[in-house]
Each structure stands twice: as C-alpha cells, then as structure tokens.
Amino acid sequence: MEHYDIIVIGGGSGGLAVAERxxxxxxxxxxxxxxxxxxTCVNEGCVPKKLTWYAAEHMGQARQAGEFAVDVDIRGIRYGELAERRQKLLGNLNDFWAGHLEKLGVTHIAERARLNGSDRVISESGAEYRADRxxxxxxxxxVVPPLEGAELGATSDDFFQWTELPESIAVIGAGYIGLEMAGMLRSMGVKTDVVAMEDRVLEMFDPAISAALDQHMEHQGIGRHLGVKVAGLGGEPGAVTVQLEGGQELGPFEQVLWAVGRKPATADMGLEEAGVELARDGTTPVDExxxxxVEGIYALGDIIGKAPLTPVAIAAGRRLAEHWYAPENDPVPVDYEQIPTVTFTHPTAGMVGLTEPEAVERHGDSVRVYETSFGGLDRAFAEGEVPPVVMxxxxAGNDEKVVGIHMIGPHVDEMLQGFAVAVRMGATKRDxxxxxxxxxxSAEELVTLKQGRPGRAEGLAEAA
Structure with missing residues (x-):
C-alpha cells in the first residue's frame, strides 16, 4: 500500500494550495x-467567468463610446470564437498545474478517491493509499432543484460549454452567479429575465447596493421577477417556460439557467463511514x-460552508501547510470576519466587513453611516438619466472605526482591495x-464623505 505524508482529495484552488506549500x-x-x-475556479468559475465578463464589458463600453464622439460600429460578437479562445487558455492553465505539481514532486492521480477509514483512501480503480494527513x-x-421539468434548464457549468448564445434566457436565482450571468448575457444582446424567490437582488449585500444594482438592471432592460417561487419548467428544449407557484407562467425562453446555489461535493465520499461529522446541508464543520x-482529517474550501471563495480556499490551504511545516513563519488561521468580495455584475459591486443592518445588530446605536450617490465622469455626456455609482x-464606536465598505460602479472591483487592507488594519473615519x-x-469619494447619519436596522440608503 502506497504511503504519503499528505493525501489531498480535490485538485482545485484549496487542495493545490496545500500541495504547493x-x-x-x-x-x-x-x-x-x-x-x-x-x-471550479479554473474550469467552470472565476477564470472563464471573468474572460466572458470582459467580452461583455467591452461591448458595453463600445455602446457608450459615442458619448465621447468616438465612432464605433458594433456588429455583434463572435461567441464561438470567444469560447474557443477561452477554452484554449483554460487548457494552458490545466497544463501549468500539471507541470507545476510534477516539478514539485507532487503525485497527481487522475482518479476519484474516497475515504476508506481515518488514514486511508481508495481510488475508483480499487487501489488503496495511506496518509498521515x-x-x-x-x-x-x-444545485438543480428536484422540480418537474428541471432537466430542461442548464447550470453555470453547462454555460461554459456553450458555443452559441441564445436569443432569450431566464436566469433562476438572484445571487452572485445568477446576476453575473444575467449581466453578461444582457450586455451581449440576449433578452434576459431574472426569476428569484428573494425579495431583492444580491440579497447578501448591503441593501443600498441591492437597490442600486436593481436600478442598473432596469436601465439595461433585464426583467426581474422577485419574491416568486418556481414550481417547475415546461415546454421543450429551445422553448422552455418557467412555471411559478400560483399558476403563472413566464416565457417561453430559448434557455433557462439554474443559479440557485451550489452544494458541497461530500456525498458518497466515505466521510460518514470514517466518522467525519457532516452538517444537514452536507458541509463539513472544522476548527480554526x-x-x-476526526484526527488527521482536514477540510477546506467550498465544503466547509464558510465564504466559498477561491482566495479563501487558497489562504486556508497555504496557512494550513505552513502551520504544519513552517511554524517559524507565524502563520495565522483565516479570519472569516473581514473577507472582501466582489460580484462581476454590470456594473461591479464590492464589499468588505459588515452591512449596515449587521453593524446595527452588533454595535447598536454607535453605528454611523456615510454614503454618496453620483454619476461618474465616464458617463458625463450620456443623454437621459443614468443609474448612479453608490458608495x-x-x-462604529466613538472613534468611528470603519467596519464595512460597500460600493457599486465601474472598477470598484479594483479599488476595493486597498480599502480592504485599511479595514483589516482598523482604519477609522478620521484616517x-x-x-x-x-x-x-471615483475612489476619492470614500475619503471625502462629510455628512453622516445614524445606522438603521433596515439599512435602506437615502443615497440609493
């Protein structure tokens, strides 16, 4: 039986980070x-998503170029060519990781493996391996919900296999994935509707950001059907209808995209047989x-139910390996309280720290909020009303420590990183x-805010 110091089940961001360190x-x-x-990040997530987002963003900017007297003729998008280029780049990344592991002396076994006890795994070919950790x-x-006709809908994984764009689509879900997909597709000319049981889009963000994004979606012509429950899908491929509880029907749409969340891949992995605790939602509880x-078994990334983001998994993997092999570097566990995050919607939205309602719940009457809503110079010559940038x-506290920053507008994905450092270091409003x-x-607005107001439990921003 082959023996290793560490066996990693999963060749994604978190698992590779452990092996690499x-x-x-x-x-x-x-x-x-x-x-x-x-x-997921390389193959069906962050990287192909951002490449597709850039294509959609370029199309949006081209449409606005005329506002600055730039003549642009948009004839469409060669989506099949984009998909081919995207896939080639992803293949290069796959090859990089394979070569990188080989140089490091890491063994890559291209098989599915499951636990076969607390210190061993068994591969799908039947070979057994032991490990200290x-x-x-x-x-x-x-997630594809168990509803009638659910198979008529695609998932985000399927989306990255498409070589043609549909003429119309219903995106079911108003979270990160659904709204990112909706924004990209609409910008590339697809008639797009969002259907969700949530009462507001991007519900995990501050209410001010949700309100502003809803304005942008309205301006872009994205239909929103919120606070409704999907009962199933009907029709046929290429003409799919969305059935709502109560008998209402939407569509038909050429495509329907399920974007109602992701589930941890812990089923049938031998975890329960090995005694590993699983929560009701299939996630694996872990300590810091x-x-x-179970001694000797560790878990990280999407399966632990905390901040399922690529940089979080990478940080957890790297710090875990350093905790084992380089304690002199004084590694610290991941702090899940102050994780910056962005959504590549149109426009981008970003946040770090507490939302206004969360801050009021934690810090009470000491919360003070500063906000602004404005039109950026990039749309200075636009005709008609343009949805705002919101910051x-x-x-909280007598020193007005910054406990949350929330933004939506062009390039906030880039500007948030530096402000996230400031929040982590305990910056105050005076700083x-x-x-x-x-x-x-646009970034200067965050260091020039003057008028504040008391925090509110509902968090609805006057500026938005």
Whole structure:
C-alpha cells in the first residue's frame, strides 16, 4: 500500500494550495482528481467567468463610446470564437498545474478517491493509499432543484460549454452567479429575465447596493421577477417556460439557467463511514485550523460552508501547510470576519466587513453611516438619466472605526482591495478623512464623505 505524508482529495484552488506549500518542505504529497487540475475556479468559475465578463464589458463600453464622439460600429460578437479562445487558455492553465505539481514532486492521480477509514483512501480503480494527513477539498457543484421539468434548464457549468448564445434566457436565482450571468448575457444582446424567490437582488449585500444594482438592471432592460417561487419548467428544449407557484407562467425562453446555489461535493465520499461529522446541508464543520472531528482529517474550501471563495480556499490551504511545516513563519488561521468580495455584475459591486443592518445588530446605536450617490465622469455626456455609482461607509464606536465598505460602479472591483487592507488594519473615519484623495476618480469619494447619519436596522440608503 502506497504511503504519503499528505493525501489531498480535490485538485482545485484549496487542495493545490496545500500541495504547493507542503511539497517544498519535503512532504510526500498526492492529489486525487479525475478532472483537469484547477477545480471550479479554473474550469467552470472565476477564470472563464471573468474572460466572458470582459467580452461583455467591452461591448458595453463600445455602446457608450459615442458619448465621447468616438465612432464605433458594433456588429455583434463572435461567441464561438470567444469560447474557443477561452477554452484554449483554460487548457494552458490545466497544463501549468500539471507541470507545476510534477516539478514539485507532487503525485497527481487522475482518479476519484474516497475515504476508506481515518488514514486511508481508495481510488475508483480499487487501489488503496495511506496518509498521515488527509485533506478534503472536493469543492461543490451547481444545485438543480428536484422540480418537474428541471432537466430542461442548464447550470453555470453547462454555460461554459456553450458555443452559441441564445436569443432569450431566464436566469433562476438572484445571487452572485445568477446576476453575473444575467449581466453578461444582457450586455451581449440576449433578452434576459431574472426569476428569484428573494425579495431583492444580491440579497447578501448591503441593501443600498441591492437597490442600486436593481436600478442598473432596469436601465439595461433585464426583467426581474422577485419574491416568486418556481414550481417547475415546461415546454421543450429551445422553448422552455418557467412555471411559478400560483399558476403563472413566464416565457417561453430559448434557455433557462439554474443559479440557485451550489452544494458541497461530500456525498458518497466515505466521510460518514470514517466518522467525519457532516452538517444537514452536507458541509463539513472544522476548527480554526481546518481540522474535522476526526484526527488527521482536514477540510477546506467550498465544503466547509464558510465564504466559498477561491482566495479563501487558497489562504486556508497555504496557512494550513505552513502551520504544519513552517511554524517559524507565524502563520495565522483565516479570519472569516473581514473577507472582501466582489460580484462581476454590470456594473461591479464590492464589499468588505459588515452591512449596515449587521453593524446595527452588533454595535447598536454607535453605528454611523456615510454614503454618496453620483454619476461618474465616464458617463458625463450620456443623454437621459443614468443609474448612479453608490458608495457607503459603515462606522462604529466613538472613534468611528470603519467596519464595512460597500460600493457599486465601474472598477470598484479594483479599488476595493486597498480599502480592504485599511479595514483589516482598523482604519477609522478620521484616517480616511486625513488621506489625500486622488482626483478626479471615483475612489476619492470614500475619503471625502462629510455628512453622516445614524445606522438603521433596515439599512435602506437615502443615497440609493
């Protein structure tokens, strides 16, 4: 029986991070994954999504170029060519990881593996392997609800296999994935409707950001059907209808996209037989150093139910390996309280820290909010009303410590990173006030806010 210091089940961001940091310290590591290396992020998530978003963004900017007297003739998008280029780039990333692991001396076994006890795994070919430590990093998969006709809908994984765009689509779900897909598709000319049981779009964000994004979606011509429950899908491929509870029907649509969340890939992995605790939703509870309740078995990434984001999985994997092999570097566990995140909607939205309602719940009457709503110079010559850029600071305590920053508008995905550092370091409103602004930029608005108001539990922003 082959023995390793570490066996990683899953070749995605988190699992690769463990292997990459542990191997240079002499650890003998094996990574099991039958799919191309890189996981969801590389193959069906962050990278192909951002490449597609750039295409949609370029089309949107081209439409607005005339406002600055630039003549542009938009004839459409060669989507099949985009898909081919995108797939080639992803293949290069897969090859990079395969070569990188080989150089590090990490064994990649391109098979599915499952636990076969607390210190061993068994591959799909029947071979058994032992390890001192086992890291579970299987990631997740799109949820397809068990509704009548559900098979008529596609998932985000399917989306990245398309070589043609539909003429019309219903996106079911108003979270990250659904709204990103909806924005990209609409910008590329697809008639797009969003259908969701949530009462507002991007419900996990601050209410001010949700309200502003809804305005942008209205301006873009994206239909929104919120606060409704989908009972099933009907019709036939190419002409699919969305059946709502109560008898209402939407459509037909050429495509329907399920975007109602992702589920952890923990089923049929031998976890329960090995004694690993599973929550009702299939996630695996862990302590601050990613340890499950079974000694020697660790878990990270999407399967632990905390901040299912690529950089979080990478940080957890790297810090875990350093915790084992480089304690002199003083590694610290991942802090799940202050994780910056962005959505590549149109426009982008970003946040770090607490929303206004969360801050009021935690800090009470000491919360003070500063916010602004404005039109950026990039749309200075636009005719008619243009939805605003919205920015919001949430502060708490006598020193007005910044506990939350929320933004929606062009390039907020890039500007948030630096502000996230400031929040982590404990910046106060005065620290921002004393910072000289970069002018003229949108980012300067966050260091020039003057009028504040008490925080409200409902968090509805006057500025939005």
């Amino acid at each position: 542990a191997a240079p310290h002499g650890a003998r590591v094996a990574v099991f994954d039958p799919k191309p290396l890189g996981g 086992i890291v579970l990093a299987m990631g997740g998969a799109p 150093w990613q340890a499950t309740n 919001k600071l949430v502060c 921002l006030d004393l910072t000289i602004p970069l002018h003229p930029t």
